[in-house]
Amino acid sequence: MTSLENVNGTDRDVSGPGWRSQRLLLAADGAGYSLHDTVMEAGTETYMHYVHHIEAVYCISGQAELINEETKEVHQLGPGTLYVLDRHDPHTFRALTEVRNVCVFTPALTGQETHDASGAYPSAADMTDA
Numbered sequence: 001m002t003s004l005e006n007v008n009g010t011d012r013d014v015s016g017p018g019w020r021s022q023r024l025l026l027a028a029d030g031a032g033y034s035l036h037d038t039v040m041e042a043g044t045e046t047y048m049h050y051v052h053h054i055e056a057v058y059c060i061s062g063q064a065e066l067i068n069e070e071t072k073e074v075h076q077l078g079p080g081t082l083y084v085l086d087r088h089d090p091h092t093f094r095a096l097t098e099v100r101n102v103c104v105f106t107p108a109l110t111g112q113e114t115h116d117a118s119g120a121y122p123s124a125a126d127m128t129d130a
Contacts, residue, residue: 004037012111018044018095027108034108040064040095049090053105056084062099067092 004022007013012023018041025035040046040062047069048055064077069090075083077099085091 007037014112018046021103023109023111025108026111028110029108032108033104033106036103036105036109038101038103040093040099040101042095042098045092045094047090047092049088050085050105051088053107053109054084054086054088056082056104058082058102060100060102063096064099065094065096067094 002024004024007022007024012026014021014023019038021036021038023034023036025031025033027034042062049069059077059079059081061079066075066077066083067073068075069092077083
């Protein structure tokens, strides 16, 4: 068992431009997926393209837009909204207010991943080679 309080300030507390991800479950925990409590700052836009992972995101608070970069569809996100990027969709997350999400990745992240120039997290094999 763990809590955000236990993760706060540890190597499972990872941030980048406009976001902070507190990673409650990781590959080393053996669940087969990782689970993150992620906050996106108001006014930020983050391009992501998870070519190595499937992502499911459940919005707890805030307002955002998800833009599918292939179709240019814009989806409104708010509390109670779930989206799944199961086709490795390139997308932009636009936080209209501060947004808090619960994110699930499969395969599980190892812990210190941040977005590369293409918007992806590296594969698990790339992380173990690093």
